[in-house]
Amino acid sequence: MLSLQNAGKRFGPRVLFTEANWLIRSKEKTALVGANGTGKSTLMKVLAGLESLDYGTMQLTRGMSIGYLPQEGLRLSGRTVFDECLSVFDELRAMEGEIEQTAAQLSELDHASPEYEAAAERYSMLQERFHALDGYALDAQVGSVLTGLGFGKEDWSRQVDEFSGGWQMRIALAKLLLAKPNLLLLDEPTNHLDLETRNWLEDYLHNYPFGYILISHDRYFLDVTIDRTVEIWNKRLTIFQGNYTKYLSQKDERRAQLNASYKNQRDQIEHLEAFINRFRAQATKAKQVQSRIKELEKIERIEIPEEEPIIHFKFPQPPPSGRNVVEAEGLAKSYGEKQVFSNARFTIERGDRVALVGVNGAGKSTLIKLLSGVEKPTSGIVKLGHNVLSEYFAQDQYKVLDGDSRMLDDMSRAAMKVPESELRSLLGCFLFSGDDVFKPLGVLSGGERNRYALARILVSPSNFLLLDEPTNHLDMRAKDVLLEAIAAFSGTVVFVSHDRYFIDRLATRVIEVENGVINTYPGNYEDYLRKKEELAAAATAATPSPKPVFAQAQARSEVSTTPTRIGTIVIEGGPDGSNGVRDGRIRRLNPIKQKQMEERCVFLEEEIPRVEASIATTEEQLGVYISAAETQRLSDLAAELRSQLASLTTEWEDLTLQLEGQSANS
Known part of the structure; x- marks a missing residue:
């Protein structure tokens, strides 16, 4: 499909990659990874034909189409959103026009004439090709992709010029997905997408009929969309089979092998050099010395590039607050006639890590501004607890920085007790290294200033x-x-993020802003999705929709294939919450999703005994009286562990039943 042979690229005097050999086959789903500055985006531009190689060659299959989405910088104008997306089908629309013209000609020509026969043949050929290319469903295709990427129907008729840069990148992504090139090149496609839109894009890419290459800093997104990983490291391209998590595991193994090879080579070199130095002056050993010198010259030296240091940074721990950090009662916010949300009631307690979720425009940023005091509610109250000291990081936080201050000086003033070496390490982790730390904040881009803030x-x-x-x-x-x-x-944290991995690892509670209503869910994002599914299934079961006799018969004979999302696993099932089971028949799971369920089962089988052991230990400690406070603490801990055990056991039983059903159906 596409191949690189001994390819190399420089950036000024610096070599980005060299001797790169890469065969990109049809339908391969690949992640391109590597540290910042290794040349990932440059290699994408080479594959897209926007930059040339300095060494080697690149070959494409004849007729192959490539679509490229850069990180930023695209600007569209002059059409409505819908017409802009339809423009990718200009060839099909021209064909549709020719079909109409040919039909008009046929109505006017003599049926016995040779011209009629030629026009009829042309009309038949155009009709067949137009139908094969799904030309009659262009509007439906455009509407489906625009809806998936978060555009409401009211946006379709708006001019593309009216949209911000992030939404313009969504339009560009929509055009690429609709064009369906043989190879998609997507450089940070999730940068401007919310969680719901990322979920949609994951599903779309799962079903994409051709191959694609992704650059992304979203681990979860990569894990569920790719089956091979290509890393730029040590100026070479290395190919790993599997998703991002498997790549990390294989990378550690390869690194260990490289270190072992490097050590063996150093031992060999030192042995040869020792022989040469020992016998160089002896005429009787001249032949052996020359032989060792030639052997030494032929050795291709293994290089171990310096790894980026792993930074472990801890917050200076703040003074404790009271137990209740925030209490909201009857909270409502409106902008003119637009009601964002109303009658919200919730409490945030000390130590909570709360993720705010909802589609773009639902009101997440508005809610966090109300909690910070930056904005006032239309009605209701936000009450901060005892000794609560809040700090707010906005999306445009860079606007409050002093542009004349040098970065390191400003950081030192904010943290006078932290050593400068530690501050520079932290800045390096946020991509500010070397002389960057001495730059005035005013010369940084918006993104750089936000990183610094x-x-x-x-x-x-x-x-x-x-x-x-x-x-x-x-x-x-x-x-x-x-x-x-x-x-x-x-302390306590409330955050908005569109990074699924980040939310899953961090959140202890989720607050959802949806359709003007605020709801609270315990647990992380995966727990939130599971609870939403349970509520949706219960609502569907409580209000069954009547079906005509024919539809009921068809439902008994067919199994619905509507995806039902449960956490990170998608189970093929119906909207009735049956998980694909009807009249004793079970819909086979996608092997990838079944594997995820099996791995979760293994984890639960290991975790349940650990929780049981913790319960036993806690109950044993309860038998020894130390103080009333300690007894209360242990009692609370035991109750929490029993609740956790019940939840884990229920989940394990549900997964086991589903997997047993799959085995019986296979």
Whole structure:
């Protein structure tokens, strides 16, 4: 399909990659990974034909089409959103026009004339090709993709010029998906997408009929969309089979092998050099010395590039707050006639890590502004608890920075007790290294200043952090530092993020803003999705829709294939919550999803005994009286562990039943 042979590319005097050999086959779903600055985006541009190689060759299959989405910088104008997306079908629409013209000719020509026969043959050929290319469903295709990418029907007739840069990138992505090139090249496609839209894009890519290559800093997105990983490391391309998690495991193994090979080679070189130095002056050993010198010259030296240091950063722990950090009563917010939400009631307690979720425009940023005091509610109250000190990180936090201050000086003033070496390590993790730390903040781009503003908050936090999309503009390494720091933070955090991995690892509660209503769910994002599915299934079961006799008969003879999402697993089932079971028949799971369920089962089978052991230990400790407070603490802990055990056991039983059903059906 497409291949690179001994390919190399320089950026000025620096070699990005060399001796790259890569065969990209049809329908392969690949992630391109590597540290910042290794040349991932440059290689994408080479594959797209926008840049040339400095060495080697690139070959494409004749007639192959390639679609490329850059990280940013696209600007569209002059058409409505719907017409802009329809423009990818210009060839089909021209064919449709020719079909209409040919039909008009046929109505006027003599049926016995040779012209009629030629026009009829042309009309038949055009009709067949138009039908094969699904030309009669163009509007439906455009509507489906625009809806999936978050455009409401009222947006379809708006001019593309009216949309911000992030929404313009969504339009560009929609055009690429509709065009269905043989190879999709997507550089950070999730940058401007919310969680719901990312979920839709994951499903779309699962069913994409051709191949694609992704660059992304979203681990979960990569794990569920790719089956091979190509890494740029040590100026070479290395190919790994499997998703991102498997790549990390294989990379550690390869690194260990490379280190072992490097050590063996160093031992060999030192042995040869020792022989040469020992016998160089002896005429009787001249032949052996020359032989060793030639052997030494032929050795291709193994290089171990310096790894980026792993940064472990901990927040300076803030003073404790009272137990109740925020209490909201009857909270409502409107902008003119637009009601964002109303009658919201919730409490956030000390130590909670709360993820705010909902589609773009639902009111997540509005809610976090109300909690921070930046905006006032239309009605209701937001009451902060005892000794609560809040700090708010906005999406445009860079606007409040002093543009004349140098980065390191400004950081040092914010954290006078933190050593400069530690501050520079933290800035390096957020992609500011070398002389960057001496730049005035005013010369940084908006994204760079936001990254800096987030790093600045880490060194002097209050006990109540409100973070609006802190993971924007961060690579995986910086996200890991942020995640680890917040997980170890003793204060309270409310955050908005579109990174599924980040939310799943961090959140202890989820607050959903949807259709003007605010609901609270315990657990992380996966727990939230599971609860939403349970509620939807219960609502469907409580209000069954009547079916005509024919539809009932058809339902008995066919199994619905509507996907029902449960956490990270998609189970093929019907909207009635039957998980694909009707009249004793079971819909086979996708092997990938079945594997995920099996792995979850193995985890639960290991976790349940651990929880049982913790319960036994806690009950044993309860038998020894120390103090009333300690007895109460142990009693609460035992109750919490029993509740956890019941939840894990129920989940294990449900998964086991589903997997047993799959085995019986196979």
